[in-house]
């Protein structure tokens with residue numbers, strides 16, 4: 001039998017035209033960077049689908065941040081309202097390296113969720129975040145990122161007049177600027193994660209110092 005619990009959506013925040021954060025009272029303890037499964041009984045996916053917790057373990061509310069890709073889960077989640085119920089699992093996952101080393105987060109779009117949860121949970125001054133989005137208005141957690149002591153570098157791929165860096169991440173520069181003992185966290189689509197992973201290895205970073213979480217087949 002499925003081990004699920006039901007939570008009620010307390011409030012919602014629209015992060016970007018296609019990204020929504022759903023907040024609910026935290027029903028369990030979890031480790032920053034973990035994910036939950038979401039279940040809809042009338043959708044024929046009994047195992048549910050995974051969503052990273054975008055909140056930190058000590059935040060008042062737990063949250064998931066969802067990109068609407070037009071499928072049965074994301075569309076429904078992005079259309080939810082305060083007061084709606086949601087069936088979820090407990091938290092799983094080992095993306096968090098649980099290290100005292102400086103962290104270098106490398107994320108694209110909604111892939112920020114677990115990276116944000118880990119980097120912003122504590123000691124954020126010593127970490128760095130490289131964050132890619134298609135336009136300035138597609139950046140989730142934009143205001144919170146500006147308030148972090150973490151150095152955040154934004155990369156915008158499809159808007160030439162961006163106030164941020166226009167174009168893709170330069171992994172050799174990211175590595176050159178990072179501490180030698182830094183641990184790298186990569187999250188996004190399979191293509192994004194694979195590409196950055198290979199570039200980190202080519203730049204001499206050991207696999208032991210790279211943690212990955214893959215969200216999507218396509219980005």
Ligand SMILES: Cc1cc2nc3c(=O)[nH]c(=O)nc-3n(C[C@H](O)[C@H](O)[C@H](O)COP(=O)(O)OP(=O)(O)OC[C@H]3O[C@@H](n4cnc5c(N)ncnc54)[C@H](O)[C@@H]3O)c2cc1C
Pocket residue numbers: 035049050051052053064065066067068069070071072073074075110113213214215216217218219
């Ligand atoms: C460990 C883990 C954590 C995850 N965490 C999150 C999270 O925090 N937030 C989140 O939004 N999703 C997350 N996902 C992805 C999520 O589980 C679903 O796969 C996603 O929401 C799509 O489900 P769907 O039923 O809406 O669409 P599907 O029916 O699965 O997909 C519909 C179509 O959209 C395509 N597609 C899927 N993703 C994208 C995309 N990003 N851009 C363009 N096309 C796409 C599919 O290939 C398919 O053609 C996570 C996945 C894993 C494995």
